[in-house]
Amino acid sequence: MNLIRTVELSIWDLASHAFRSFLTGLGVVFGVGAVVAMMAVSEGASREALRQIEARGIDNIVIRSVRPSTDQSTENASTWNAASYGVTLDDMRHIRHDFDNVRSIVPVRRLRMSVYNKGKRSDIQVFATIPEFLQLSNSRVADPRGRFITDSDGENAVKACAIGIRAARTLFGFNDPLGQNVNIDGKYYHIVGLFENPFGSQMMGGYDLDNVIITHIEAANTLHGKMSTERKAGSFERVIVEADFLYIRVGDQEQIENTAGRLRTYLEKTHPQNDYEVQVPYELLKQREASQRISTIVMASIAAISLLVGGIGIMNIMMANIYERTKEIGTRRAVGAKKRDILTQFLVEAVVLTSLGGVLGVGLGVGLAEIVAIYAKMETVVTPISVIVSFGVSVCVGVIFGTYPAWKAANLDPITALRTE
Amino acid sequence: MGFLRSSDKAADGGEKSKWVVDLQQLEKTYYAGACSVQALKPVDIQIPYGIFCAIMGPSGSGKSTLLNLLGLLDQPSGGHYILNGQDVSRLGDNTLSEIRCTQIGMVFQSFNLFPHFTIQENVCVPMRYAGFSEKKMQQRAADLLNRVGLGDRLKHKPTQLSGGQCQRVAIARALANDPPVILADEPTGNLDEKTGNEILNLFHELRDSGRTIIMVTHNPEYENVVERTIVLHDGYITRDISNPKSRPSVTSEACTESHIP
Structure with missing residues (x-):
């Protein structure tokens, strides 16, 4: 099966129950949004600190x-x-x-x-x-x-x-x-x-x-x-x-x-x-960076928990999806789908879902960073790396939490699956 | 004839068997813990190319087991199954999927169409698994649907069609990869008599284009319609009769209102 076509078909399928897909992806949206916003705030704070230290004096x-x-x-x-x-x-x-x-x-x-x-x-x-x-x-x-x-x-x-x-x-x-x-x-x-x-x-x-x-x-x-x-x-x-x-x-x-x-x-x-x-402004800088790192780790862990919850949501809905579509899976197997084809189909669906969630999440994160910048009067900087990392993580969430349901779908017995109503 | 047979898909090599399906002492035993049930006793069945054949029998007679074995959805416990010249009784899952894809067309009682797809997309599904190019696949799907009389509804969803029309889509889908064998599991079970007869007619036309149709049915009337009837009982073949004059009777009864040109 052509991968691009598979992606296209899975978008169709997700679009055919758009609201359910949206609710499913919401966990990832918030998770990614939290990661992006957190990284923007953290980056802004560390740039501010750097500037203060630089302004204080002349290096060395x-x-x-x-x-x-x-x-x-x-x-x-x-x-x-x-x-x-x-x-x-x-x-x-x-x-x-x-x-x-x-x-x-x-x-x-x-x-x-x-x-x-x-x-x-x-x-x-x-x-x-x-x-x-x-x-x-x-x-x-x-x-x-x-x-x-x-x-x-x-x-x-x-x-x-x-x-x-x-x-x-x-x-x-x-x-x-x-x-x-x-x-x-x-x-x-x-x-x-x-x-x-x-x-x-x-x-x-x-x-x-x-x-x-x-x-x-x-x-x-x-x-x-x-x-x-x-x-x-x-x-x-x-x-x-x-x-x-x-x-x-x-x-x-x-x-x-x-x-x-x-x-x-x-x-x-x-x-x-x-x-x-x-x-030594340099030492000061390093101290600031160290304390910054700790707060970044704490906030990243919180964001990671929200991504984890999002991932479990994805897994749950994918399982439900597979039970709902057991007959379809059986039919596909009967007309010539390999296990691999079924696995790809459901995995792609999960990854498409989390990727779309990731895109929305990045948007949400940028928005949150703006809001923080305006209302909390803090500098926030959305770095390309934070966008890439959080989008990458959302894709990974799809792969990690989509694999088991997809594997399960691929290994359904075609006879039993066909008999399911 | 019309059904887009691109080539004769018989076995490779010079020696061509006259049987498209050749079962040699094929059997199936189900195990559940300590007890075992021999659902299909060792059977020998040879089915030649280009006939319309029915498998009958009461519930629990083993006909579903036989159909699953024929459709390569299940693996035999013993014996050999030679499909179109190739022994398929001991193959891995991937190879079986490939053979299902290209050598067998499946038609189900409840049509088993994909409700979110257009009927054209539905017909495309087996070709996708066979690796057709997008353009060729769409073209062939349109041609096949045209042949079953649905050429003007390519973009309709199955829910917008009647049962008989859905079954025509399913038959078009079964023909997608041009298989030598069509397996039909109670294809008229969900249809009224008239529509059912139309479907039977369609099968006859397929038979005429050189395909073998194996149909599982409960309906004893169909015995007169097919060329061969295999009756199972408790896993044994109790009757295997040929009726070479079947075709005229169906044509005279039901072909009058057929859509098929």
């Missing part, structure tokens, strides 16, 4: 200076009452020289200075770093006429800065920011360039990269000294932090965890006051 390893909780910050007479903590530029040099896995290391100092916009303080932050920052943060120069900060800016202690595109819009609106001056704590900095981050990344601490001003760290140290003054609602606080962050890029992603371990060991020795934190 970040060493962050933190104020020691015990507040035993070293007091220094010359900088009265200034809290001094965190990783230093010496640490940076040491890491750069002694860690061969480290491809680049970039210090970032938050200057804790205010940027004035028409006489008012804005929320724009100023960071001091080195030219490599541009590349490391996957940012780029947004206006080809300008440039990013250069080492000569640092050597000559030039009051030059590059400005993020959002900060530029805040300060200058639609005017050309290039060549303008910007008031940073009363000093006027010359804007030499405009930059943007196409990934919407954030600096550690949640500062949007497009909304900051960047100047060279050496120039900042020369011009302002190492002490910063943080203004908090009405009070002043002086701190000495040489580098708020050290961004470290490792040559090979395989080396991230290993390098992070070595960095931790090094810092434990040199910073007993525990004024640092090593963050």
Whole structure:
């Protein structure tokens, strides 16, 4: 028998009791729908997590200076009452020289200075770093006429800065920011360039990269000294932090965890006051993925149970179908059908039924994912792989639960079957 | 003659037996636990090509058993069954299905048509199992239905037809793969006398085209209609008589209103 024709005939047969077929396939429809929707929600959540982690920083390893909780910050007479903590530029040099896995290391100092916009303080932050920052943060120069900060800016202690595109819009609106001056704590900095981050990344601490001003760290140290003054609602606080962050890029992603371990060991020795934190977005990502995997497994099991119930429904109705059509089976055998032909016929019927259920289920799943996205405000992503997998599973359900009834039909005794009314 | 006999389907090879059905000491015993029932005692029956033959007998006489054996739906306990020159008494299920498909046409008392299919599709079923191409199969089904007088109703479902018409469809289906033997199990049992006679007439025409028709019947009147009558009783053949003059009597009685050209 021609297989395509068999499929066609079985669709006819299912169509001849459409409502019963629909009820039968409903279990598979819901099962597949649940699988697709669940996978869409799970995929959406993991993409969201990935984006958060990516946005948090720039890949690889970040060493962050933190104020020691015990507040035993070293007091220094010359900088009265200034809290001094965190990783230093010496640490940076040491890491750069002694860690061969480290491809680049970039210090970032938050200057804790205010940027004035028409006489008012804005929320724009100023960071001091080195030219490599541009590349490391996957940012780029947004206006080809300008440039990013250069080492000569640092050597000559030039009051030059590059400005993020959002900060530029805040300060200058639609005017050309290039060549303008910007008031940073009363000093006027010359804007030499405009930059943007196409990934919407954030600096550690949640500062949007497009909304900051960047100047060279050496120039900042020369011009302002190492002490910063943080203004908090009405009070002043002086701190000495040489580098708020050290961004470290490792040559090979395989080396991230290993390098992070070595960095931790090094810092434990040199910073007993525990004024640092090593963050590895990659580790964070892996943790998220692990917990995501568990919830995916749990949800997949629930969906699998519903598919199992659907499959048993299919089996039940196929058995009923065979009892109902015993005489037909006997007649077919009498006019020359082999056991194999009968087996194929009923198996194809079961598989067609579950496949149609699978198609409807995929539709239902996509719909559910949409609903979740709209009403639960969660990102959901229906991936092609989830559609293929769940459709494949529905076909398998047909094969698994259709085989026994089909085998039973094929092995009916033709004489008995013919005699059945 | 008309019934689309494409070729003489006798045994391959040079030596052609004159018997289409040759039963040699064929017997059937049913076992149920410790007790056994010999439903058919060893019988020898030879049926030549191109005759119309009836098998009669009361209930429990073994005629259904014999029909099942002839139709290859059941396997004999002993003896040999040579069908169209081939010994079919000890074959596997697949081969038996193939022989059923191409060598035997089955007609049933209750027609056994597939109710969801059009009558054309019904006639196609055996050809599907024989592996015909779709186009050839549809064409042949249409031709066969035309020959039994239903050429204008190809797309009708069996439920839209009368009993006599259904049985004609069933006969067309039995002819689908051009078998040398037609086995009919009480083909007129569900029909009124007039319609029954029309069916018998159709069988006569098939006989004339060289086919052998073996019909199981309860109706003793049909003894005059067929060329040979085998009567069974308790598994034995009690009577086996030939009646070569059968044909004229049926034609004169019932052929007057036949649809068949």
